Amino acid sequence: MNSTPALLTYSDRMWxxxxxxxxxxxxxxxxxxxxDxxxxxxxxxxxxxxxxxREQPDPVHAMDSIFALLREGWAVRTAS
Structure with a gap:
């Protein structure tokens, strides 16, 4: 599915x-x-x-970074 653009677009839209x-x-x-x-x-x-x-070379690191932002917030991540 990831190699078929139409299916990938459809999957993202359904999600x-x-x-x-x-x-x-x-x-x-x-x-x-x-x-709200x-x-x-x-x-x-x-x-x-x-x-x-899916677009990142290191998906695990990307996920860790994203969830750190969710956990800590933008202000904390940009203050350092």
Whole structure:
């Protein structure tokens, strides 16, 4: 599938179609309104991780970096 662009695009589209449901779940977990835009952005970003990692020469390092950003936040990562 990864070597067929049309299938890869379709797979990504099917995966990211869950962004609204994930955003609602994140909002509920964070005790925010269901339509909170920051929760929607986080959900979309999270669902795009597989596509981002797929393009990296070292997928494990890429995943570690992405999840460190999620854990620590942008301000902490840029302060050093």
């Amino acid at each position: 990211t179609r869950h962004s609204r449901s994930l955003a609602t779940a994140i909002a509920a977990e964070m005790d925010r309104p269901a339509d 835009v920051s929760c929607a952005a986080l959900a979309r970003w999270f669902l795009d991780i597989p596509a981002i990692i």
